[in-house]
Amino acid sequence: ISLSLLHQYYLHQFGWICVVTGASRGIGRGIALQLSEAGATVYITGRQEKTLKQTAAEVTERGGRCLPVVCDSSKEDEIKELFECVQCEQNGRLDLLVNNAYAGVQAIMDNLNKKFWEVDPDVWDTNNNTGLRGHYFCSVYAAWMMVAQGKGLIVFISSMGGLRYLFNVSYGVGKAAVTDMAVELKKKGVVSVSLWPGAAPPGFDSKFKEVFNKGETTEFSGRCIVELAKDKSLMSMTGPVSMTCDLAHRYGLKDVDVDYxxxxxxxxxxxxxxxxxxxxxxxxxxxxxxxxxxxxxx
Structure with missing residues (x-):
């Protein structure tokens, strides 16, 4: 079977409409690539048009369909415009939202081992404007469409910070705060999952890459999300943090080098x-x- 025929099969089987934020590099890019290979139409967002187009080009090379949208996840008006565009172009349909955009990595590294009162309180905005706040707004606009159609999947890219203290207070709040959405969405047929990837190259600054060079690939989270979206018992997984290593066992996936x-x-x-x-x-x-x-x- 040729790759093009295989893609057409997946397109027929799993022709999801998806939005992946922060998809110009790292895990977000990997998720977009895997969703497109599964036949999805993927809207990808980021702040830099150049890197977004690079990801879109990779998707096209693999036979997928990708729509790059320059969108700063810290700006509500840009988020609203993104989802209005999706609603208009896809006749109100949205199957999957992946909240991945984040801009606090450098702030974390700059303030390691400092307590919250020892750091400028503006670090809250750095950690959570693009992350928690942006995720919240994206989820609101996505939920309008998903609740109306009675189904959908919202994925938050999380970490151990969703389970226990990690790095600092503002970081932990951003990772732990999103799980309550699952409670309100469950009766509407919409699933909300926090996904904890293993160590994976972040797609920038080589000194960080060296820390993660023995971890999983940046596309593994995407493979896990594809399997989640196909799972007929998905609602049973709504709410808690799901680890990629757990999903690897559940779906028989091979990629993880570290099982936490x-x-x-x-x-x-x-x-x-x-x-x-x-x-x-x-x-x-x-x-x-x-x-x-x-x-x-x-």
Whole structure:
């Protein structure tokens, strides 16, 4: 079967209409590529037209359909215009929103190990205007369409910060605050999932890439989201944080180099006893709830 015929099959089977924010590089780009390969029409957003067009070109090379839209996720008027465009062009249909845009990485690195009162309070805006606030507005406009059609999937790209304390207060609020949407959307047939990817190259600054160079590929989150969207029991997964390593086990996906629930991996991260990981079977997994122990969050 040729790649073009395979794409046409997926287009017929899974012709979703999708929006992926922050899709010009890193995980967002990988998600857009995987959704397009599954036959979706993907609206991708970012602040730089050049990098958006590069991602769109890659999608086209793979036989997908991508619509790049310059949109700053910290600006409500641009977000509103984006979803009005989708509603008009797709006759009110939207199947999937991936809230990925984020602009706080540098602020996190600049303020590591500092308490919230030791940092300029403006860091809240840096961490959450493009992230939490932008996600909220995108979700509101997406929900208008999804609730009307009685179905849809909203994915928030999250992290361990959705389970326990991580980095700082403003970062943690941004990751933990979005789960309540699932409660209000559930009775309307719309699923809301927070996805925790493993370490993956962020798509900028080489010193960060070196930290993540042994992690999963930037497209693996996209593969997980494709499987989520196809899952007939998807509503059972609405609300909590889902890890890519969990979804890898659920759907039989192969890509993850690091399983954050593996007892072997967790022991390898503990000083003085890391040598024990050599003797720990790789199939033993720790319940996800235990990852939040000691955080004081639950």
């Amino acid at each position: 629930t593996s007892l072997k991996f967790l022991i390898s991260q503990i000083p003085y006893v890391s040598w024990l990981s050599v003797f720990t079977p790789s199939f033993i997994r720790v319940p996800r709830s235990m990852l939040s122990l000691g955080s004081g969050k639950f």
